[in-house]
Amino acid sequence: MxxxxxxxxxxxxxxxxxxxxxxxxxxxxxxxxxxxxxxxxxxxxxxxxxxxxxxxxxxxxxxxxxxxxxxxxxxxxxxxxxxxxxxxxxxxxxxxxxxxxxxxxxxxxxxxxxxxxxxxxxxxxxxxxxxxxxxPIDAELALDGIDELLYPNLAGPWWEEGDTEHPVDATVRVTAAGRSWTIRADSTSVEVTQGAEGEAAAEIFGDPTPVYLWLWGRAGDDAIQTAGDEDVVRAFRGRLAESTK
The missing domain is CATH 1.20.120.450 (dinb family like domain)
Incomplete structure (x- = not known):
């Protein structure tokens, strides 16, 4: 909590x-x-x-x-x-x-x-x-919602069998309102750490509400900003969708 x-x-x-x-x-x-x-x-x-x-x-x-x-x-x-x-x-x-x-x-x-x-x-x-x-969504709730979606929804122990169509196999960073999460994903695991340490293949950033809604598939790509490998961004979004079915 x-x-x-x-x-x-x-x-x-x-x-x-x-x-x-x-x-x-x-x-x-x-x-x-x-x-x-x-x-x-x-x-x-x-x-x-x-x-x-x-x-x-x-x-x-x-x-x-x-x-x-x-x-x-x-x-x-x-x-x-x-x-x-x-x-x-x-x-x-x-x-x-x-x-x-x-x-x-x-x-x-x-x-x-x-x-x-x-x-x-x-x-x-x-x-x-x-x-x-x-x-509007309360900004603090949206920021907390990003955190909750990344763990446990995305990074829980669901992937051991490699049951994903979006293995990602890269590091992704999400940033909103000065807070960052670094996500390392491959076909059998997703690990989320707080902060912006290390290199990332792709970055997703913006204000808390549009980032939160994009992560949940409730906003289009024009709601956020990205940097790095767009294929990784798309694969990451697909993995999120799998985790919230």
Whole structure:
């Protein structure tokens, strides 16, 4: 956890509220960054994520079997119930409850405070883009979101079998607001270190929000600046997409 728990919880509340507000502008609008998805798809996805994490926090483990049949639930009603439930579950758990996470370095409920804030803001952007009403992301949240996306999402222990179409096999540096991350990737591993030490085959930089959205595939290449090998930049972006499926 980088920001304070109450800050993350505040973002969960605010971002999920905005997501629901924009959802009510029309569920059938297409989401440009997620081909085949509509606003309805996003709200139902986020509702299921919230409900799943409520169960994770309740059980301290993955719920099995999963998922139950949510097909008969009305989207907006279900979403509103789910977002209230995740806030309540996080508040009840606090930040020191031992539970399942996908972060080898943090198996406490603190992980889910951060993850649910990031889940909420990225999908808030999705529905805003669908309705062309995009609003800013808090810069500190975006900067922290870059950090979270790079580890554990990208650099977790997922690659040992070489299961990637984007081996990269290079060092990449990401920089925003004076903070840098150096990423060394090959077909079987990704390692992230803080700072800008050493040479990099490619660099990606800009303000926190456009860098964050580009990393998540919610902004085009014109949102960021790059230097070095453009093939490495493209391969790195592909590896990120694989890690967030």
């Amino acid at each position: 980088t920001l304070a728990a109450e800050v993350y919880l505040g973002h969960v509340r605010a971002e999920s509220a905005r997501l629901g507000e924009v959802g009510r502008m029309g569920l059938e609008a297409a989401v440009p960054s997620c081909p085949g998805w509509t606003v309805d798809s996003v709200l139902r996805h986020v509702a299921q994520v919230y409900v799943h994490k409520v169960e994770v926090l309740r059980l301290g483990a993955l719920p099995k079997p999963w998922p139950p049949d949510f097909g008969g639930l009305e989207t907006l009603e279900w979403y509103d119930e789910a977002r209230a439930e995740i806030v309540e579950a996080l508040e009840k758990a606090g930040t020191s409850l031992e539970t399942w996470t996908f972060n080898p370095r943090d198996t406490t409920s603190a992980f889910w405070y951060r993850r649910m804030a990031m889940e909420s803001v990225v999908h808030r952007i999705d529905v805003e883009q669908a309705h062309a009403v995009v609003t």
